[in-house]
Amino acid sequence: MEIENLSEIKTTYSADEAYQKSLVYFKGDDLAARVWVNKYALKDSYGAIYEATPDDMHRRIASEIARIDQRYPNALTEDEIFELIRDFKYIIPQGSPMTGIGNPYQIASLSNCFVIGNNGESDSYGGIMKIDQEQVQLMKRRGGVGHDLSHIRPKGSPVKNSALTSTGIVPFMERFSNSTREVAQDGRRGALMLSVAIKHPDSEGFIDAKMEQGKVTGANVSVRIDDEFMRAVEEKRSYVQQYPIHGNDTLYQKEIDPTLLWKKIVHNAWRSAEPGILFWDTIIRESVPDCYADLGYRTVSTNPCGEIPLCPYDSCRLLAINLFSYVEKPFTKDAYFNWELFKKHIHAAQRMMDDIIDLELEKIDAILKKIDDDPEEAEVKRTERNLWLNIQTKANEGRRTGIGITAEGDMLAALGLRYGSDEGTKFAVEIHKNIAIEAYRASVMTAKERGPFAIFDAEREKNNPFIQRLKEADPELYFQMLEHGRRNIALLTIAPTGTTSLMSQTSSGIEPVFMPVYKRRRKVNPNDKEVRVDFVDEVGDSWEEYVVFHHRFKQWMEVNGHDLTKNYGQKELDDLVKQSPYYKATSNDVDYHKKVQMQGEIQKWVDHSISVTINMPEDVTEELVGQLYMEAWKAGCKGVTVYRDGSRSGVLISNSEKEAKAEEDEKNHASFPVIRPVVLEADVVRFQNNRDKWIAFIGLIDGRPYEIFTGFLDDEDGILIPRWVNEGLIIKNREADGSSRYDFQYQNKRGHKTTIEGLSYKFNPEYWNYAKLISSTLRHGMAIEKVVDLINSLQLDESINTWKNGVARALKRYIPDGTEAKKQKCQNCNSTNLLYQEGCLTCKDCGSSKCG
Template sequence: MSPVDVDAAPATFRPTSDLSQETLDYFGGDDLRARVFFDKYALRDPRGRVLETVPPQMWRRIAREIASVEPTAAKQAEWEEKFYWLLEDFRFIPGGRIMHGAGNPKRVTLLNCFPAGTPVLTKRGFLPIQHVLPGDEVLTHRNRFKLVTHVMERETEEPLVELAVFYLGDQSIRCTPNHRFYAYDPSGSTRWVRADELTKGHYVKVDRITETIPLAELDLLDYLDGGGLEEDGSVYTAMPYVGGNGAVGVKETRRVKRRVALDEQFGRWLGFFVAEGGVTDNSVYFTLSKDEPHLAREIAGLTQSVFGLDASIQERADQPRHWMRVYVHSRVLVRFLRMFFDGRTESHEKQVPQWFLRMPQSIQKAFVGAVFAGDGVISEKSVGLFLANPGLIRQIYTILFRLNVVASVRWEGMLRYTKHRGMWINVGTQPYADAIKAWIRGDFAVESTLVEVDKNYFYKVLDGDLFIKVKQVTYAAAEIQTVYDLAVEDDHSFTVCWLGAHNCYVIPVRDDSIESIFDWMREAARTYSLGGGVGTDLSVLRPRGAPVNNAARSSTGSVSFMELFSLTTGTIGQSGRRGALMITIADSHPDVLDFVKVKRNLTKVRYANISVRVSDEFMRAVESDREFPLGFANEHAEVSRMIRARDLWSELIKGARDYAEPGLIFWDQIKYWSTSEYNGMGVITTNPCSEIPLEPYGNCCLGNVNMACFVSDPFGAQPRVDWERLEPALRAATRFLDNVLDYNADKHPLPAQKAASLKSRRIGVGFTGLGDMLIKLGLKYDTDEAVGFVDQLFERIKNVVYDESVNLACEKGVFPAYDADKHLAGRFVATLQPPVLERIRRHGLRNVALLTVPPVGSGAALAGVTSGIEPIFDRAYVRRSESLSQETFKVYHPLVREYMARFEVEREEDLPLFFVTAHQIKPEMRVKMQAAIQKHIDHSISSTVNLPRDATLEDVERVYLLAWKLGAKGITVYRESSREGILITEEQAAAQSAPATPVVEERRAATPRPRPKVTAGRTERVETPRGRIYVVVNEDEWGVCEVFVHSLDVEAEGVGRLASLALRGGIDPREVIEQLWRVQSKEVAFDRSSSGTVVRVTTIAQAVALALGRALYGEDFRPDKEFPRADVLPAPVNHVRQQTLKFAPNAGVASGSEPIPEVGIARPTNGEAAGNSDHSARMEFIGICPDCGAQLVHENGCAHCPSCGYSKC
C-alpha cells in the first residue's frame, strides 16, 4: 500500500499515538529518534491513522512529491530516485514543514468544534454550548473559572468523533476530529491530544471546581420579593382580611429566622429536601418510609435549628408501603424555597443554585450525605443514587468530583414509580463509598482523597488530578450540522461533560486601530495557520509620545504593539499549528531602549524572538564612548534626541546575559553582503530565527545537508571528507529546494508571498552535523586547526552550490528579477572562484541567494547528529523514564555511544579530547568558528554561544565585540540559567538532585512593612456600575501605603486590602494601578474628577486604580484614554499630596533620595517596573518542553528538547 493511499488503509486501523515496535526497531531502540519521527513527521490520514511507520516510507513520499514538478515523466522518475538517495540515511534533512507537508492530505480545519447540545460547565451551570455567551465564565482544565471572550460557529459536513470514557456511561462526547483533550498518554506524559488520536490507552482529565465562595448566610428578606416584615431577628408576612360583621384584621404568618447560616446543618436540611421534600401553598413536607423515623426526627430537629420552625411528624397508614411525612407549616418557608429553587420544586426539576457548587466542602458533604440517606441505595461495598432528575444528578456528580469522590453516572429508563427518565450515580470503589457512608452518618470531618486502588485500571491520579480511561473512539455518520467553539481567556480551555477540552484562540479587534498594523495581524495569522513563520520590523512605526491624528493625542509607541503581535503568534501557534515570530527594531529608533527591556517582564511578548538591528555607526560610537543619535521622521511626526551609546550598549549586554534577549543583528554587515539589494528585493528584517534576511513578503525554503554522513574512514588512520558523495548531495539539495518553490507555489497563505518567492527564488541550503563530522575527522572543535579546516570546507561548498544554481539557470531559466550587472556587482558573489564567476556572467543564476545555517532542532534529533554548526552540547543527557516512576537515566549522544562501543571505552573520562562539548569551549573560539563559516554563507547563521552561569557582563561584551569585528552577521549569547530551566547537563541534573545545604536568610519571604500609627492621605468618591464607593489613599514616609474602600459591596473591601498589602510589600504603585485597571466588565459608569475630567469605569477594581492614579498624578489622570502600563507611567514621588505630577506618556520623574524601607521584596528602581526585576526571572518557566515537560536546551540559535525532540523553531 502506498504511504499516501488513504482510501486503501484497512478499515479497522484506528487512530493511535502508540509508538510502533517497527518504528523503534528501525532506529535500533533509540526511543528519542523513533519518537521524533513517529510524533512529528510520520504521515497520517485525515482521521489521524498512521500511514508511515519507518523513514524509508517518508523518504519515498517526499522524493516523489518534490520530483513531481519536473517537466516530463522521465525527469520525474529520474529525480525521484536521486532525491530518494539524497534523503536516505538522513544525508539531507528538509525543513520540518517539507517533511511533514509534502504529500500530506489536507486535514486542518479553521476551528475545533462541538455540535449543538454539548454541555459546558459554566458558573451558570451546565449549558448547551450554543447557549454559552461572551462574558460567561467556564471551568477550565486548571480547575478554575475563566471568561469566555468569543463564541464561534460554523457549518461542517465532516464526520464527528464520538469519544466515550469510563464512568460517564453512555455520555459520549461528539466533536470535530482535531479538537484536543488534556490526556495522559501511554508513554507516561500528559499533554493535549487530538480527539482522533485518542486511544484506549489514554486517560482524559476530569475538571473539578476548586473555587470556594465566602458566603456565610442567607437573608430571607431577599427571598420574599419585598413582602416580608422583620421583628426581633425573624421575618414574617401579614395579610389583611375581613371578618364577621365587616371587621378588618391582619393575619400574620409564623416567624422564621431572618438570617440563615450557611453551615453543615443547612447543607444537611437542603439535602433532605432535595431527596424527599415538596411544597404546597402553605406547607413544606418530607415524605419518608415508616422505616426511617430517625430521619424524620433529624429533619424536624434541623428545621428548628436552621429556621426556628417546629415540624410535625405524621404517619400515614392508609398510604401504600406505609409512608410517613414531616410537615412544616410556613408560608414564608414555602416562598423562600420557591425563590431558592427558581420556582422548580417538583422532584424531577429541582436544582440547587449554581453558587452552591462552590460552597465550602463541609457543607457539600452534609448535603451529599443527606441526599444519599434519603434516596440512596446502600450496600456493604457500594452506594448508589437514582433520581428522575438528570439536571440535579449532574450537579451532585460535579460536587462528588469536587469532594474527591470517583463515581460513575449512567442514564436509566423510566422506572416503575417515575414519569421521567432518570440517571444513576454509583460509587463502587471502597474508599469513596466509605467516605459517603460517613457523611450519611453525619461525620463531615471525614475526607475523601483521590487515590489509585488495586485492580482498578479505569482511572489514574496524577498530581492530585483525576484522569479517566478512554473507553472507545468512533466516528459518527457525516451530516451537515452547525458546530461551536469558545475562546477562553488565559487558560484557553473549557469543560465538556466534566472533561477538559482545548479551545481555539481569538484576538478581539479593539477600537483605535491602525490599518497597517491590523493588516499585518491578518496576514500573519493567515501565514501561521498554514505553518509559516513571520518576521517584522517596528522601525517604521512612530515612537512613544509622537503626535497622532486621533483622539489619543500622542502615540503609545512601536513597543506597545509588540504584545499584540506576540499574541497573534501565540493564538495560532498554540492551536496545533506552528507560529513563529521575529520582531526587530533599528538601533536608532527612539523606542529602542523600551524595546530592549520589554521582555524582562517575563509575561510580555512570550511568543516572539526579538533582536536589535545594530549599525556599524553605533558600534563605533560604543568603542569611542560618544553620543549616538536616535531619530524618527515621516510626514506625520518627527522625533530626535541623543543618547550615550554605551547606555544602550549596557542594556543590550545586560539583556543578553540576564534574560537571553534581545539578540543582535549586525545590520550593516547583512546589507553589505546581501546578494538581493536591487529590483525590490532589498532585505528589511529576518525570519524568526534570524538566519534568513528577507525582503517584504519574502519566505524561507530550507533544508540541511548532514555533514556527519560524508566522512570516509571515520576515527581511522586517514579520515577525510567524502567529496565523491558530498558534492552530488550538495547539487541534489540545491535542485531539491528549487523544486520546493514550484511545488509550494500555490500553497502560500498570501498572494504577495507567492510573488516574492517566485520573483527571487530564494533558497537556503543549510548544514547540520558539523560537530559530528569534526569528531569523526579527529579534529577538536575549539582549535585553530579545526577553524582553518572548516574555512576551506565551506569555501568549496559555496562554489559547488553556486555552480549548481548556474546549471539550473541553464536548464530552467534565471530567477525573474535577475539583473546580471547588479548581481555581479555584489560583494559576496565576488568571493566565488573565477570559473564559477565566469559561468554566472554567461548563464546567470537560478536563485538570488542559496546558503544558510538554520536551527535544525527536531531534524537533528531525528538524524541523531549535532545541530547546525554547533559542537556536541553534552556527551550525555539525562532523560526521564516514560513510566510513572519518572526516574532519570543517562542517554549518550549517538556518536559518543558509537565510539564507546566500537573502541570498548567504558568511561566518558577516557574519550579522546576531540569529544569536546559546548560548555568546554572558550567563547572566543565559538565566535571564530561562526565567523569563518559566515564568510561563505550569503544569508546568515543561527547559532548560540553558550556561557557558564558565572559569566560576567564583560564576558558577554567581549563576545559581541569580537563577533562584530570578525564580520558575523548576528550573534546569540546564552548564559546558563539566564532563564531558569533551559540548559541542563548531566552534571547539573546531579547537582539539582543532591540534597541542598541550607543557607541562612538566602531569600526572605515577602513581608509587608508595618503600618504606622499615623498616615495622611485623601478620600475620593468614585462612581462605579455597582454604585458609589469611597476610596481612601494614604501614604507613609515611603510613599503610598494603603487603600481603603468603603462600599455596600463587601467584596470591594478585599480589593483595597490586597492593594494595601502589595503597596506595603514594596510593589510599585504603577504595577498595582495596571493590574487593577485590567479588571473589566461590560457595565459602565462615568466618574467626573474635581477638575471636570470624565473617566469610564467598569468595575470597582478600576475605580480603585483610578483613585490611586489621581492621588499620584492629579485629577486629569485618564486610564481609559491611554492604558496605564506600569512601564509607561511616570515614577511615583513620595508625599504626593503636596506635589502633582504632569501625566504624559513620556514623562519621567526621578524619585527622591529617601532610604528604602526594609521589606521582603526590594523596591523596584525608577527605570523598570517590578515585573522587570531579576526576582521575576527566577520564576521563569519558559524553559520547560511543552510536549514532555523536560528541560529545554538552547543551541544553534533555538531552544529544543533533548528528551523528546521538540523544537521551538
C-alpha cells in the same frame, strides 16, 4: 459498496502502532520515534496516521520532488531522490517541507520562513492592523514570521486622531506577541521575530520590553545595529537617533550617549539572552538580493531564528546536508572526508530545492483556491488573498533557497578535529566555502537548463562582496554565471536543526555537541526484582538512573572497543569523555572568542545568515558579553546571540549542577524581607474558569510573587477595573502584619491615580482566608511550582474548586521556563518528563503542551 481500485485504499495506523514501528526504525531511540510520529508522520485532521516509519515519509517526498524534476532536462528519478533522503543520511528537508510535501490533508505552505511589512513606510493603524492580520494568516499555514517595527512613529509623536500623540512601539510588540500565541499550529506555537533599528528613538523601550515578567512572551526580539552606532560606542562619542530612520527629512531627532544604550543591551542579553543583535549594515552590504532593492528586494527583517534576512513577502524553504555522513571510517586514525560525494550531493540538493519552490507555488495555488472558495465576503478575504499573491510573486520571481547543514560538531569529532581549535575551524571554513561554490555552480547549471530567476542582472551584482568572493575563489564559475545567469537569487543559510538532528541522531546545525553523555532517571516500582533502585526522592518515589550516550559518542565507543553494556560510574564516564574527540569540545567548553571568530569566517561563505549561540557560564561578566559582541561585529558576523547559563531555564544540566542550582534556589527563595513593604509592585491576571470571570492581584518583589488575592471580575459582587489596566500597578498595605486593609492603585490614561480600597472586602471571606495562607507560603520562599502543587492538592468543596484552579493558573505564569513538573504525566504519551514553558506544561518527549 464495490471497490473499483484497491490501490486507492490507504493503510492507517494508530499512534501506538506508528510509534512501535518507528521505534524499530530508530533502533530503540524513544525520543526520535515520538518526535517523528507527533510532528512529521502524515496524518489527517481526525488523527488517522498514514505512515508507519520515516521510510514512508521519504518515499512520499521523493515521489513529489521527482514529479516536478521530470519537467526539466536531466531529471532525477524517484529512487535516486529517495536514496539521497532516506534514513536522514545525506539530505534532509527541514520542518515544513518534510511535513507538507505530498500532504493532501493540509492546505499549508512549504516555507519555513516569511518576512512581511509595509516597505518601511506605513505606520497608520490600518497598516499596523494589516501586518497583524498577515502575521496570523501566515502562522495558520505553518510559517514562522518576522517583521520590523522601525516604521512606527516614536512615543509622544503627534497624530491626527483622538489620542493626539502616538503610543510608540512597545504596545504594538505586545499586540503582535499575543496574536502569535493565539494561533494554534497542530500543537506547535507560532514563531515570531520582532526587530527595530537602534537608530529609532523608541529602541530603548523595545530593548526593555521583554524584561518585565509575562510581557512579549510570543516573540523573539532583535535590535538592528548599524556600523555608526558601533563606532560611536567604541570611540565614546554621541549618536543621533531619528524618525524616520532613513533620510534627511526627519520629524524627530535626539542625540544620545550610545554607551548607555549599549550597556542596557549587554545587560539584558546577559540576564535573559535577549535581545539578539543584528549587525544590519553587514547584512545589507553582503546581501545579494539587496542588489535588487529598488525592485522590492530590500531586506527589512529576519525570520524568527535570524538565519534568513528577507524583504517583505519573500519566503524560504530549508534543507540540511548531514555533514557526518561524508566522513569515511569515522572515529579511526584513517578517517577522511569524501569530497567528491559531498560536492555531487550539493548539486542534487540545490536542484531539489528548486523543485521544492515549484511545489510551494502549487501549495500557494491551493491556498488561493481555498480563500476564493470560502463563503466570506470578498472584503473580508482581501488582506489574506493579497498576502498570498505577494508571496507567490516573490517566490516565482526570486526563487530563493535555503541550503544548510547539520552535524558540524559530529563531523569534526569523527575526523579527530576538536571543535573550536584552529585546525577544526580551518576545516569547517573549507567545508562552507565548498558548499557556497558548488551550490552557486548548481544554480548556474540549473539556470542553463531551466532559465535564470526573472530579474537576474549580473551588472547589479558585480560589486557585491559575496559575489566578489566567489569570483576570486572560482573565476570559471563567475564567467559561467555571466553567460547563463543564476536560477536563484540567494541560496545558503545555517539554521538551527532541533528535531532534524534528533532524527538524524547527530549534533545540531553548526553547534558543537551539547553533552556527549549524561544521566537520566526512570521511575520504577521498588518491588520489581528486575529493576535497580538508584535514588529515592523526597516523596518516597523510587528511580533508576541510566546513562544516555550521544549517538555518535556511542559510535566512537564501539569503534574504539569500549563496553556499551557496562553501568559506568560518573568518574568512569568523565574518563571516557577525556579519551574521546568530544573532550573540551562541547557547548560549554568551546572558547567564546574562538567560536565568534569561527562564525565570522564561515559567514563569509553563507549568503544569508547563521543561527548560532555563544554559550557562557553563569558567572561570566557583562563586560565579557559586550566584548564578544564587539568582536562579532569586527569578525563580520551578521548577528550574534549569547546564552549565559541560568539566564533562561530549561537547558539539560548534569546532576551535580542540578544539586548546586537547587541549593542556590533555596538561598534565593529565602531572600524576601521579613517585614512586608508598605507598597508592592503588582500584576493583574484575568482569566475564566467555566463561565466565571476572575481577576488575580499579585504583589511582586523583584518580579517574583509575594502574595496573591483573587475574586470575581465585573459582576455586581466583584471588582470592576478597566480592561486596559496592566501598568503602573501597586498594592498598598497600612500595617506590616498583613491583617490590615490592602488597597489597589493604578494610573489612568491621563496619569491620575485611582485607588480601590480594601481588597479584602471585595472577596468572599473564604477566598480571602485561603489567599492569606497561600500568600504566607509565597512570603516564606516556597518555590512557585511547589505552591501550585500545594494548591492543586487542597481538598475543597466543589463550590470553591473554581477559585482554587484560578489561583493555580495565575501563579503558573511565574514558574520559570524549564522548571520540571513533579508527579505529573503527559496526557499524550504518559511521559513524566514535563517542563513548564510560559505557564504551560510541555512534554519534552512528545512535544505536546497543556495550559491552564
